[in-house]
Amino acid sequence: MNPLDGDRPAGPAEGPAGSPACYRHPGRETHIRCARCERPVCSECMVSASVGFQCPECVRDGRRTVRQARTIAGGSVRSPQKSAIVTKVLIGLNLAVFLLVLVVGDKVVDKLMLIGRALVGNHVVGVAEGDWYRLLTAGFLHQEVWHIAFNMWALWMLGPALESALGRTRFLAVYLLSLLGGTATSYLLAAQNQGSLGASGAVFGLFGAAIVVGRRMRYDLRPLIALLVINLVITFLNTSRIDWRAHVGGLVVGVISAIVMVHAPRAHRVVVQVAGVLVIAAAIVATVLVRTSQLT
Template sequence: MDQQPPAGQEPQPVGGPVGCYRHPDREAGVRCTRCDRPICPDCMVSASVGFQCPDCVRQGSGTGHHPAATTPRTLAGGTVAADPRLVTKILLGINVAVFVLVLAKGTALVDDLVLLGRANFYYGGPPEGIAEGQWYRLVTSMFLHQEVWHIAFNMLGLWWLGGPLEAVLGRVRYLALYLLSGLAGGALTYWLAAENQPSLGASGAIFGLLGATVVLMRRLRYDMRPVFTLLAINLVITFNPWGGIAWQAHVGGLVAGALIGFGMVHAPRERRNLVQFATCAAVLVAVVAIVIARSAALT
């Protein structure tokens, strides 16, 4: 349970940025428009003007205002949830469950789920892949891992980046960001990689979260140096000279995540849902167009 300071008081930092009044170890992005206390992204509730803290929202809910005006909302307009990491936990659980199935079933399951353009897995058998109509591989490959280091690295990234984003965006918007980033990474891989080159992993979706994190931190006017350092390290790993990494998935996910993140957190309040939906729809249309064009070229 979070410890809160007495009413009317807020933590006084010895130096540097002001900490959130509910989470003193977290840097505050803004101040509550009602009580002026500093609040971090997890505590930011969208109000008619600016953002309010959870305490002021609860106090305002009993004033007789219309329910829609007092419903706690996140920075992106999502509903504030009791567990801000629920979707992140579910996604993490699905990835781990599929990994356990792969350990139990072996390469046969990998062949059925991996991202593949067009190839023959079995001598004399028919070709398989997305070009043969197996579009489901764009989704299943996002949750597929074979190596312990691979799933461990991706799940750490999911936990570190996903939790704060889910709290800020809300569950539905966060899930859309994750899935569309993964699909975009898979589509770019399908387009640019060799048709018989298998690809798997949640890296495209994780890079999408990273791209959205960059946009969000810029929106909140945080110090950008840590996230730029993390981005640079990941890009160096992506384009390392030893190969073995589907850089297309990383780039596709990063670009899609940044675009969706921008649409989510910069959408004007009066047209927020429309702009957010249109941004997600545009990314999805681009994914479908790439897949159709590539499939036509391979068949």
């Protein structure tokens, strides 16, 4: 037996009475043959094909030669049953943190929200004091029902289509970069003791990314642009309650990230995309360092 052939027998197999037997299970009589190699296969081994049945080895060899379908950004195409996994996980994380806030109270908010530098109790806390994690955790933190309800509705409205168009990894990269771009912009421009929280920066980033992807795929973007404009108007009419800096920062980073993903040249797509993500991340880190030097 050739060790590379797995459990394939070295020669033709025969059943007890000399009739054809499955090449993988010599003791099983069968009258079914592989449509490609014509080896006999039993009902357990045969794989349905467009014409007749195939053996497992022919199916495996065929998959190696078939070019896998890719999204416009180079991601893997997923079946509907396996789509939107990242979106669902992100919504689940936001809901879990919201429930934690309801159970534990303001201690969680004080620990996780974005704040530049402020006195909380007897301690000075904030990103400028080394709490860089707040730039990420603030994007999963909500206190009010209406706030998380709107953000999760928007995430569910935009997320699945973008995740399908970009692929899971690239979609997650756009989401996290938008989130961090929003919190970094807020950290840079807001008063040092002004708190900020919510997934709105990431959501606005998805709005921007959806417009870039839709333009690339030649969709009618008028309804989406109108919805974005309405949300921007609401943002700037309520600056006392809404952190416009996070919204604008997330939107800008979302647009740039999506451009990197869908307009990278196909021949060097992955290299350009990884380089683009690293450049955007470096710009976010540089923004945080500049603001930290101002506050300390």
